[in-house]
Amino acid sequence: MKSIFSIGKNDKGSVLLISVMILFLVTIIGVAATNTSKIEILISGCDKVHKMAFQQADGGTEVGIELVEQNINLAGFNTTELANLEDVNATNAQLYLNGTPDKPSNSNRDAYLPRNYIGNGPHTNLTIGGNTSFLSGSAIQMAAGYEGQGKGAAGGGAKIIYDIYSQHLGMVNSKDIILLQWMHVM
Secondary structure (H helix, E strand, O other), X not given: OOOHHHHHOOOOOHHHHHHHHHHHHHHHHHHHHHHHHHHHHHHHHHHHHHHHHHHHHHHHHXXXXXXXXXXXXXXXXXXXXXXXOOOOEEOOOOHHHOOOOOOOOOOXXXXXXXXXXXXXXXXXXXXXXEEEEEEOOOEEEOOOHHHOOOOEEEOOEEXXXXXXXXXEEOHHHOEEEEEEEEEEEO
């Protein structure tokens, strides 16, 4: 009859047991690495989508600058006068007269692009507005001799600082809003 202590002294089968345990640990490590890789791929995909939304919103601010300058030069426009911006739909013909704008949305926008986006497809909304202020200038008083007060020559002018909001609604519900301030000097 074998005692319990004599079974522990038997070395037969220990290599098999150790190799099964090592195989089990390697399998656990492999499954964990696979899960980590899947999560990293999902994170990088989401990061890509959100970076694309940011870049599209940033591009929308560049379009907004061109819209402001064209709108000021034409003192308003209709959609056929957007010569260089054929993919833009301006919903406000006199956006250069807007005051401080709100953040854009599908129901509150001065322009959007692309002109023919479908339903909830990727698109960019713009709201534009600005406030006028006077620039400081210098003045020179010219003497007119015995005639009294002379003529004045003043410098300065006015500036309008436009707030250009660009909101891009992209794929997989990605959304980014950028505010750019653009100064137009008169």
